[in-house]
Amino acid sequence: MEDAIKNLEDWTDEATKEMLQNVVKRKRKFDKYEKRHLIVVWLTVFGFIMYGIYLYISVYQPNSYSAAEMFNAFVSNSQNGYYLFALFGLFGYMNVLKKQMDKYEKEYHALRCEIIDKSADLWKGEGWEKRHLVFEMMKNKYDINLYHENK
Template structure:
């Protein structure tokens, strides 16, 4: 709640409103973290995929052996390790993507709840008049749109 006191929100705000806005900001930050991780793992996966593919093509051109010998650990350990690493990064990418989707859904559901309950959150006339300022503040500083569903 100390972080909320540093916000330049128009006063007075109810405690419930401040808690919901704080939760919105926390969920938005969580979503941004998962989005950054997803992009990082996506780029790493693409890099590893290109590297392992080009290394396999090179190994096939150099050797005259059958394809299964390229994948043997004794003949080409680097290719096998690179393929295993590619598979692991793909697993991490899928896991983070699922968490990103869940974080987006949670943020959107809370955002819709704030929009639906806006009459309850800003009960008296002075709070209702400052509601637009709060929505603008959240849009400008945290990219959370509370104007429309």
């Protein structure tokens, strides 16, 4: 368990601390996949741009006088198939990461909303008056907003 969550005062019970720890864990998993997805998006875009430049230089410029010659030059180079396979594989991996990122975002958001909805039950009495300290700590330390359900 995170030190900041573990060291919360006694007005925050163990079950609430576990919920806070789980939301931090899910947020980190979501952030990890979001970062991976962004890297793969940029690799894919950069790869397609570089491949387009390569095709322009190696296929279009020398054979621009005839579409048949351009097609023949494209097909005769077996490297083009490998490049296309790699680029479309990267595009597919980007889509897989997007789906995983959306799944982890949904899990994180659902747990965060559950904590917000149950905050009246989680902090009672003295804890209700001091829950803003937990909310501030979660916002400042982990960038998790427990004040509002909207992202």
